[in-house]
Amino acid sequence: MKYPENMKQLWIAFALLSLILACNRTSTTGKVEKVVVIKEDTPWGEEVFTIPTFKEDIFTITDYDAKERAENNQVFIQAAIDACHANGGGVVLVPAGTWATSYLDMKSNVNLHLVEGAALSFLDDIELYNTPTFTRWEGIECMNFHPLIYARDAENMAVTGKGKIIGNGKKWWAHAKGTQKGSLAKLYDQVEANVAPEERNCLAFSPTSYLRPSLIQFINCKNVLLDSVEIGSGPMWTVHLVYCENVVAQNLKVITNGVNNDGIVPDASKKVLINNCFFSTGDDCIVIKSGLNEDGWRVGKASERIVIKDCKTEHGHGGVVIGSEMSGGVRNIYAYNCDFSQTQRGLRVKSMKGRGGVVENLWFKDIRMDNIEDEAIRINLDYGASSITPRTDSLPIFRNFHFENIKSVNSNYCVRITGSPEINIEGLTFVNLEMQGKYGIHMNNVENTTFTSAKIEVEKDMPLVIKDSQRISFDSTTFTANSTTMVKLVGKKNEDITFKNSNASTFEVPFEEEEKSNISIQ
Numbered sequence: 017m018k019y020p021e022n023m024k025q026l027w028i029a030f031a032l033l034s035l036i037l038a039c040n041r042t043s044t045t046g047k048v049e050k051v052v053v054i055k056e057d058t059p060w061g062e063e064v065f066t067i068p069t070f071k072e073d074i075f076t077i078t079d080y081d082a083k084e085r086a087e088n089n090q091v092f093i094q095a096a097i098d099a100c101h102a103n104g105g106g107v108v109l110v111p112a113g114t115w116a117t118s119y120l121d122m123k124s125n126v127n128l129h130l131v132e133g134a135a136l137s138f139l140d141d142i143e144l145y146n147t148p149t150f151t152r153w154e155g156i157e158c159m160n161f162h163p164l165i166y167a168r169d170a171e172n173m174a175v176t177g178k179g180k181i182i183g184n185g186k187k188w189w190a191h192a193k194g195t196q197k198g199s200l201a202k203l204y205d206q207v208e209a210n211v212a213p214e215e216r217n218c219l220a221f222s223p224t225s226y227l228r229p230s231l232i233q234f235i236n237c238k239n240v241l242l243d244s245v246e247i248g249s250g251p252m253w254t255v256h257l258v259y260c261e262n263v264v265a266q267n268l269k270v271i272t273n274g275v276n277n278d279g280i281v282p283d284a285s286k287k288v289l290i291n292n293c294f295f296s297t298g299d300d301c302i303v304i305k306s307g308l309n310e311d312g313w314r315v316g317k318a319s320e321r322i323v324i325k326d327c328k329t330e331h332g333h334g335g336v337v338i339g340s341e342m343s344g345g346v347r348n349i350y351a352y353n354c355d356f357s358q359t360q361r362g363l364r365v366k367s368m369k370g371r372g373g374v375v376e377n378l379w380f381k382d383i384r385m386d387n388i389e390d391e392a393i394r395i396n397l398d399y400g401a402s403s404i405t406p407r408t409d410s411l412p413i414f415r416n417f418h419f420e421n422i423k424s425v426n427s428n429y430c431v432r433i434t435g436s437p438e439i440n441i442e443g444l445t446f447v448n449l450e451m452q453g454k455y456g457i458h459m460n461n462v463e464n465t466t467f468t469s470a471k472i473e474v475e476k477d478m479p480l481v482i483k484d485s486q487r488i489s490f491d492s493t494t495f496t497a498n499s500t501t502m503v504k505l506v507g508k509k510n511e512d513i514t515f516k517n518s519n520a521s522t523f524e525v526p527f528e529e530e531e532k533s534n535i536s537i538q
Contacts, residue, residue, distance in 0.1 A: 054264065054289060056323050058350045059379045059418070063321060065264050065289045068172040068239045070127045073106035075099055077115065084113040088139060093117055100126045105172070110134040110179060118144040122167035122175075122234070130179025130245055138164045138231075138250070140187040145229060148219050152235070152258045152283060153227045154403055155308025155341035156203055157213035157315070160225060163233035164250055174241035175232070183231045183250025189275045195226040200404045203227070207311050208407065228276070230256035238262055249274040249298065257285045259317060266291040274298045279332070281305060284317035284344050292326045301332040301359065304349060305341040309370055309406050312343025319344070324351035332359045335385065339366040340399045342412065343373040350379045357386040362424065364391070365414060366399040369436070370406020374413045381420045388427035392451060393419065395441060396434040397461075411436065416443040427453035430472055435461025437484070446470060456480055456495065460507070463487050470494070478502055484509040493518040510534050 052067040075096045082092035093108075097120065100106045105125025112133030118141070122128065130136065148159040150168060164183060167173060175181075199221055206216045218225040231250025234240060236259040246269040247254055254270055254277060257263055263285065270279040270293065277298035282288045284306045295301035306312060306319045319342075329335050335356025338346050356362040362385030365375060385392045397412060414435075424430060430451035435441040440463040449470040456472045456479035459465075463486045470493040472479045479495035482488060483506035493515070495502045505513070514536045 056289065056325075058321075058323060058348070060321070060348050060377065063287065063289075063323060065287065066239055066262055067264060068127075068174055068241050070125065070172070070174070071104060071106045073100070073103055074109050075103075075106055076109040076111065078111060082115060084115060086116060088118055088144075089115050090118045090120065094120055097121070097123055097126055097128070110136060110177070119147075119162040120165050122165060122170060122173055124170045125172045127174040127176055127241075130175075130177035130181070132178035134177065134179035135182055136179070137182040138184055140184040142188065142191060146219060148217055150214065150235065151229065151233060152307075153203070153218070154200070155283070155305060155343065156207060156216075156311045158203055158216040158218050158227075159214060160218040160227050161229040161251075163229040163231065163256070165232045166234070167237050168235040169237070170234070171238040173234075173237060173239070174243065175245060176241065176243040178244050178246075180246045180248065181231070182248045183254070183272075185231070185250045185252075185274045185277065188228045188251035192226045192228055192275065196228075197403060199226045204404050204407070228252040230254070230281075232256065233258065234260055236260065240264070243267055245269075246271065248272060249277050252276045253278045253281045254297070255280045256283060257281065257288065258283045260285040261287050263288045264291070265289070265293060268293040270295050270297060270301070272297045278303050282319050282322055283307075284315065284319055286318070286320045286322075288322045290322070290324045290327060294328050294330070295332055296330040297332040299332065300334040300337040301329050301356070302327070302335065303337040304346055305339065306344030306346055306373065308341045309343050309372070309408065309410075312341065313372060315344055317344050319346045320348045322349045324349075325353050327354045327356075329356045330358050334361045334364045335359050336380070337361075337364045337366065338375055338378065340368060340371065340402060342367055342375055343371050345373050346375045347377045349377070350381075351383065352379075352381040354382075355384040357384060357388070359385070360389045361394045362388050362392045362427075363419075364394040365417065366394070366396050367412040367414070368397065368399045368402060368406065369438075370408050370410055371412045372408075372410035374415070376413070376416045378417045379420075380418070380422065383422050385422070385424040386426055388424060388453075390427075391429040391432045392424040392427040392453065393422070393431045394429075395444075396432070397436045397439070397441065398434050411439045413439065414441045418445045419449070420447040422446070422449050422451065424451045424453070427451070429453055429455045429458060430474070431457040431459070433459040433462050437461060440485075456497070459488075460484055465489075466491070467493055472496070478504050480504070481506065482510060482513060483507040485513070486511040488512070489514040489516070490518055491516045495519060505535075512536075
């Protein structure tokens with residue numbers, strides 16, 4: 017079957033992908049097929065992301081009785097998806113116009129393509145989604161409301177095109193106020209009681225569940241493409257990737273303003289590329305998670321091998337955020353050539369006692385962050401805004417984070433790092449920082465950390481405050497402030513604080529008499 021004219025944009029977009037290479041693959045029938053891949057050089061080696069391809073057959077939703085003025089087109093749109101899947105795959109075409117619907121189940125080998133001018137508008141009647149569906153809610157597996165677009169155990173799947181997905185989440189936000197924590201406490205009780213995930217039916221909670229579904233949620237799916245669509249506010253997290261592998265999300269516009277309307281959320285997923293996306297969100301723009309506390313440990317899946325490039329923000333709580341649900345571990349994350357300006361925080365890694373888990377091997381390079389409300393870089397083990405208080409004292413581990421070529425103007429804090437008296441944050445490297453803010457670098461309970469070629473300019477207080485930290489070195493660093501005191505040491509556990517090739521020779525360093533030997537200015 018020939019492509020209609022309005023499908024050409026999809027395949028043209030494929031041809032214009034940066035760093036795409038075509039290579040040959042021999043199918044099980046012996047036929048040589050073209051495979052489209054994106055190769056990315058990362059600090060841990062080359063990652064190869066495969067772009068799913070689809071049969072040429074077109075399944076237009078109007079051929080299955082979808083009508084623009086219909087009250088609910090769910091049955092008709094789902095019929096087109098099911099027929100496409102039964103055919104062995106193809107493209108489900110959503111024409112220009114606004115198409116009201118309730119939830120949709122995606123299937124393997126299906127490309128749901130919204131042409132320019134098309135909009136899927138999801139109905140806000142909560143009862144329409146009251147179908148117990150396997151999900152992961154803030155890091156806990158359970159049965160809950162059906163996500164608006166959902167897939168489980170599917171592969172070779174896409175949502176593409178220049179159309180819009182409208183989540184109409186406002187009614188859901190009010191639904192959660194004041195009652196969400198009670199529902200989550202009941203779910204946490206079931207985790208502690210070792211109730212199987214399929215038996216944790218949140219919809220059976222009395223009087224009802226208030227745990228909102230994600231807008232798009234794919235669980236245990238492989239070879240997924242999200243390309244060029246604009247996605248608006250939904251009930252909760254916007255694009256939630258759970259246990260997925262080989263996902264490419266590119267050229268997206270995620271524009272939300274709702275409660276917990278995070279943008280893209282890789283959750284215990286691996287091999288994810290987030291490329292050339294724009295975010296203006298009601299919560300974090302890109303946030304990487306891997307499970308909550310005991311249930312995260314039980315599942316035991318990390319988020320790993322994630323590349324974020326060429327992304328831009330206009331609003332959000334954070335540009336790239338790790339945690340706080342990170343109990344399954346997070347490792348090998350590389351974000352580069354991004355502008356995370358206008359956010360509350362630019363780069364953030366957060367956790368708390370009770371999470372356990374390890375976050376390690378993070379790289380951030382060539383990042384711009386201007387006009388940041390709080391910290392340009394924030395790393396902390398004392399996060400206090402969890403939806404539910406942990407019930408153990410298991411300590412998380414943060415180690416081996418790397419920041420290079422970071423520029424920021426007009427933040428509150430340039431860098432703020434908060435470890436724990438029980439466990440230090442360790443192995444941080446900062447290279448070539450140019451940062452200006454009201455406050456400079458504040459750190460406590462940190463060890464084995466280096467700053468090289470840093471220029472820190474502050475408006476208030478002194479540029480550098482260090483508390484209870486060991487083996488901290490500054491090489492070729494310049495601090496500028498109105499204060500006559502450039503460095504302040506706090507606490508009794510500072511050791512081996514070294515300044516080399518810096519303007520530290522003019523510093524007045526306040527410290528206790530017995531700590532003089534812990535400071536070296538060369």
